[in-house]
Amino acid sequence: MKTEHTPNDSPLILPHDQFNEELINNVHPPHWKNPTASGPYNLVIIGAGTAGLVTAAIGAALGAKVALIERHLMGGDCLNVGCVPSKGIIRAAKAWTAVKEAAQFGVQVPQNLERDFGAAMARMRKLRARISHVDSAHRYTKLGVDVFIGNGRFTGAKTIEVNGATLQFSKAVICTGARAAAPPIPGLEKVGYLNNESIFSLTELPPRLGIIGAGPIGCEMAQSFARFGSEVFLFERADHILPREDSDAAAIVQTQMKHDGVQFVFDSKVKAVEARNNTKVIQYESNGTNQEIVVDEILVGVGRAPNVEGLGLEEVGVDFDHQTGVKVNARLQSSNPRIYAAGDICFPFKFTHTADSMAQIVIQNALFPHPLGLGYASTENLIIPWATYTQPEIAHVGMYEYDAKAKGVLIDTFTFPLSEVDRAILDGEDEGFARVHVKKGTDQIVGATIVATHAGDMISEYTLAMKGSLGLNTIAGTIHPYPTQAEVIKKTANAWRKTTLGEGKKQFLHKLFSWTR
DSSP states (O other): EEEEEEEESOESSSSSSSSHHHHHHHSTTTTTTOOOOOOOOOEEEESSHHHHHHHHHHHTTTTTOOOEEEEOOOTTHHHSSSSHHHHHHHHHHHHHHHTGGGGGGGGOTTTTTOOOOOHHHHHHHHHHHHHHGGOOOHHHHHHHEEEEEEEEEEEEEEEETTEEEEEEEEEEEEEEEEEEEOOOOOOOHHHBBBOTTTTOOOOOOOOOEEEEESHHHHHHHHHHHHHHHOOOEEEEEESSTTTOOOHHHHHHHHHHHHTTTOOOEOSEEEEEEEEEEEEEEEEEEETTTTEEEEEEEEEEEOOOEEOOTTTTTTGGTTEETTTTTEEOOHHHHBBSEEEEEEEEEOOSOHHHHHHHHHHHHHHHHSSSGGGGGTTOOGGGGGGOOOEEOOSSSSEEOOHHHHHHHHHOOOOEEEEEGGGGHHHHHHHHHOOEEEEEEETTTTTEEEEEEETTTTTTHHHHHHHHHHHHOOOOOOOOOEHOOOTTHHHHHHHHHHHHHHTTHHHHHHHHHHHHHHHOO
């Protein structure tokens, strides 16, 4: 998201249209007057991304006196430059592809059909603005939170200063998140590039787009822009996309992305970037040879840096690292026992839903301390699913096979393909599978992966089972509606159930049925 600052220090989000104006009015009101700080607060929170917003809302609902400080845009990355705008773009690209492939369903589409990238981006901005009221300064004020717009900085053992006002606190929470950080590629800064904070400001489709990094952000945007019609080159040091995921899961997505027009540059290292005749030239090394590709825009999809600067953390004894952020224990307590942290600023799993859960841990530990440490909430108990929203999606929870091996956990693995699920076949979405890992000889789920069009929606059944200590036997005994793609989850459980019928049981049953004939 490209932003500029107006004279009253209210950011101007580009493009300057009615939708972004509505967004700004919600998440950084131009003429906002900070409240008068009165008396000590139970909680003062710096940063109004997901972690900060949830902490503030729950704290105020419980009756605590809460102050929330945000220097830029309430809603943080998720609303403004992350989950919300990216999924708006992904949905538009999916619609374009559905029209392109409609012939297989009997719909004849004219070859000269008009497509409007600017309209697709305007739709995204419109819906982002609509959603933004949930994170707005006005709404949080109505919830009973004192909202301060400005730079918050620790100035004493129990004080934070914001725009000249001093806020006293009993406990404080750092929720300042992380920002995009580009790798040190010569020429990149000079030539200019896009990241997740600026790509959503585009109003014209780049004819040629180079993307550095084949992680979730890189893959989601590569596929979407290829579907819009850009010539996309995706650079990755590894030999396949999404290196963290199971290789066969990533391969299914990679095949679809190739079908959509993405061109992969694997085993590559970008060496430099230069401007040439109104274009941008990516110079890279691959297989021992130096090569180059000419593009119109570059998107950097790797690198994050925690927002630890300017907070006065040194003044209050909060340990931090410029790469990993604020250092916390499992209770999310920093080296200063009065100060906690939550979200991307302190945790390796940088997801909105994780930040939400961490906020609830902070509330329990900061507002309801228990003697002798009994009853404290801990990040060690979190079961965290995640999804990459390509087509098809990849969703995962718990351990991968390599995690189990590294931890010495013996497992049994059951995989069932979507090509044997009726609804997936009928939908024309039968490329994918569900895979579940259980502790060897048991039905206890320790991890699962789903590759499917709606994998992000489907993974929650495995997550719930893990959280509730429910095994595959429970899933196998649960009625699933037919026909749905989620049937694949029950079919993995049925595959496990078949293994419980050992040879001895089979022989006994054979004799039993012989006697009763």
